[in-house]
Amino acid sequence: MATAVAPDPAAGPRRLGLPHRKACDCPAHHLNCLTAKEWIKAQLGVWQFSYERRDIRDKALHPATYPIALARRCIELFTHRGELVLDPFVGSGTTLVAAQDAERNAVGFDLQKRYIDLSHSRLTPSSTSQQLAVCDDARNISRYLEAETVSLILTSPPYANLLNRRRKNKSRRGRERKNGQYLKVEQYSQDPRDLGLLPLEAYAAEMESIFRSMLPLLRPGAHAVVNVPDMWWEGERVLIHVALIRALQSAGYEVRNIIIWDRTNIVNRLGIFGWPSNYITMGVTFEYLLDFIRPPATA
């Protein structure tokens, strides 16, 4: 069942009571339902994905989506069928679509009603799992879920305030530069609760607090995967991934892996930004998948 939920503010959020127990026959100590052959493929530390027809690539619908295939790889690697996936910044609902494909239950949160509706429209009725899109601030998530019911947090959060500016397309030349995105602000909203309005330091503090509030929801030993790029701002490299690693470590998570999402197969065209005197890599050619765990309980 796919549902869009807009809680009645007067009533306050309610526990969602989503199914979260594994529905497969794998032994309890297995990390996932993968065969040995599938596991080998997932062991490479650099991943590539292609978009498919169901992916949202229209920036007018949502400015920053990841591919369904990326979400599915993470879900199949870190959960069993029937378990519960949480995306605190669900955007267009890609995590929910992948969870449905993989027969996992899932819940996603976003501030914007239009993204909740978009998420809902991408889901089909299912009898084997439930996916739910909830219109609320990620700061409130712990009110909706029971402790230790989530088997994976998977998300691509806002990138501090780095999209909240007019695009100048500096890596493009000629007519390419003045494409449909030129001088547009591709930030999700100007809602004061939107993390995409915050400068890096304030953003990292909020992320720390949100991830701290979600830690008790995660099963001990379970994974939290965060997808972010670094970006250029006024000629300087902004290390969003470093700020996030520090924030999540302070919130009690352990770093497990850093995976590179190699996007060279999907970038449109390389530019000559910086040539011939200033070497600079194009920001969009790779992003990070920061893989954390909730430390397992110690006896």
Ligand SMILES: C[S@@+](CC[C@H](N)C(=O)[O-])C[C@H]1O[C@@H](n2cnc3c(N)ncnc32)[C@H](O)[C@@H]1O
């Ligand atoms: C990078 S996008 C997620 C995109 C998603 N992975 C997809 O494939 O569509 C980040 C999302 O976070 C949402 N957001 C920003 N601040 C938020 C907050 N405080 N609580 C919940 N969602 C928030 C934005 O509206 C935006 O849709």
